[in-house]
Amino acid sequence: MDISYIINELGEEREHYFNAVAPPIIQTSNFVYNKVEDLYKAFQDEMSGYLYSRGLNPTVDILRKKLAALDGAEDCLVFNNGAAATFAAVFANVNAGDHIVCVDKPYSWTQHMCNRILPRFGVTTTYIDGTSIENFERAILPNTSVIYLESPNSWDYKIQDLKAVSELAKSENIVTIIDNSYCSPLYQKPIDFGIDIVMQTATKYINGHSDTLGGILTGSHAMIKKIFDSEYMCIGSGTTPFNAWMMLRGLRTLQARFERITATTQKVLAWVKQHPKVEKVWFPLDESFPQYELAKKQMKGACGLFTIVLKAERMEQIVNFCESLQHLVMAVSWGGYESLALPKCAGIKPEHFKAEKEMHRSVRIYVGLEEADYLIKDIEQALEKMG
Numbered sequence: 001m002d003i004s005y006i007i008n009e010l011g012e013e014r015e016h017y018f019n020a021v022a023p024p025i026i027q028t029s030n031f032v033y034n035k036v037e038d039l040y041k042a043f044q045d046e047m048s049g050y051l052y053s054r055g056l057n058p059t060v061d062i063l064r065k066k067l068a069a070l071d072g073a074e075d076c077l078v079f080n081n082g083a084a085a086t087f088a089a090v091f092a093n094v095n096a097g098d099h100i101v102c103v104d105k106p107y108s109w110t111q112h113m114c115n116r117i118l119p120r121f122g123v124t125t126t127y128i129d130g131t132s133i134e135n136f137e138r139a140i141l142p143n144t145s146v147i148y149l150e151s152p153n154s155w156d157y158k159i160q161d162l163k164a165v166s167e168l169a170k171s172e173n174i175v176t177i178i179d180n181s182y183c184s185p186l187y188q189k190p191i192d193f194g195i196d197i198v199m200q201t202a203t204k205y206i207n208g209h210s211d212t213l214g215g216i217l218t219g220s221h222a223m224i225k226k227i228f229d230s231e232y233m234c235i236g237s238g239t240t241p242f243n244a245w246m247m248l249r250g251l252r253t254l255q256a257r258f259e260r261i262t263a264t265t266q267k268v269l270a271w272v273k274q275h276p277k278v279e280k281v282w283f284p285l286d287e288s289f290p291q292y293e294l295a296k297k298q299m300k301g302a303c304g305l306f307t308i309v310l311k312a313e314r315m316e317q318i319v320n321f322c323e324s325l326q327h328l329v330m331a332v333s334w335g336g337y338e339s340l341a342l343p344k345c346a347g348i349k350p351e352h353f354k355a356e357k358e359m360h361r362s363v364r365i366y367v368g369l370e371e372a373d374y375l376i377k378d379i380e381q382a383l384e385k386m387g
């Protein structure tokens with residue numbers, strides 16, 4: 001399907017709402033029925049029509065159709081945020097006593113779920129270095145029901161061979177789930193490699209304006225229905241019509257923002273790489289990246305998120321750099337219009353800071369919609385003030 005068609009037209013039935021170009025926000029909790037028979041049908045299968053907005057809602061449905069098509073998936077659910085989407089995908093596919101194989105250092109709240117919540121239900125997790133398929137083979141147990149991937153992750157961008165992992169999982173009847181937030185469907189389509197469930201946070205690139213949270217699951221209709229009928233309805237973590245409308249609005253410019261951010265990132269990256277105070281950069285499509293060949297094979301691009309490792313002996317130098325930035329702002333998240341910097345040392349007790357660890361000297365940079373030179377000048381003056 002043509003991406004222009006998906007973004008501009010798919011799912012929009014303008015004749016149903018006065019030929020308005022922009023879709024309406026159907027801000028309703030419930031829907032009227034005239035016949036008991038129809039109500040009966042709706043009770044049997046809440047995914048068959050509009051009954052109550054904790055289930056389906058027409059504004060949310062436009063977004064669902066577009067997001068499913070972007071991933072090349074049969075169906076989609078949109079949640080209030082990415083963490084809720086992950087929670088529902090995993091919970092729908094584990095039973096008490098099951099085992100999960102998960103990549104090292106996944107997103108913090110994914111890790112919290114695996115370490116703190118799932119063990120209460122007897123579900124255990126083995127974390128592995130996902131850069132080699134042998135590590136997956138070794139970690140799988142007879143009770144493994146889910147393999148959880150994040151490729152690339154959002155700090156050092158380690159990736160997994162999606163085709164190899166999905167083939168292994170299929171041969172063992174294991175469900176594969178991937179956090180595809182870094183690439184978004186524009187730069188990676190995990191379903192094409194055989195992955196079962198694609199999760200992404202819509203808070204980042206999809207909404208794109210740092211003003212709404214959202215989370216997405218895509219997959220086969222059977223898998224999405226299984227999640228809808230149980231976790232989605234029960235937890236009530238679906239997105240609202242207003243937030244869905246915001247995401248539809250963000251989606252209109254997704255491709256244009258990606259092109260712009262990708263080009264700007266190349267310029268900023270090339271400049272920081274040659275700076276004497278920058279020891280190295282981590283970026284999956286940089287030639288220095290250890291898994292560059294695999295990244296090129298399964299990703300179409302890498303957009304605006306990369307990490308720099310500063311040459312510093314003291315934590316104070318990294319603090320100086322970050323606090324001297326005038327235009328890149330220090331904040332979590334990414335994928336919006338504004339450029340960001342996030343130092344790893346903000347999560348480390350100062351007495352535990354070790355300059356010999358690259359990770360401790362790393363600062364994650366997100367390139368937004370500003371001009372490349374504007375960002376380079378800002379980074380340049382902040383590097384000078386490092387000390």
Ligand SMILES: *Cc1c(COP(=O)(O)O)cnc(C)c1O
Nearest residue numbers: 081082083107154181201203214
């Ligand atoms: C932000 C993020 C999430 C969580 O998404 P929310 O919308 O904040 O709940 C999950 N994975 C990655 C890689 C993220 O960056």
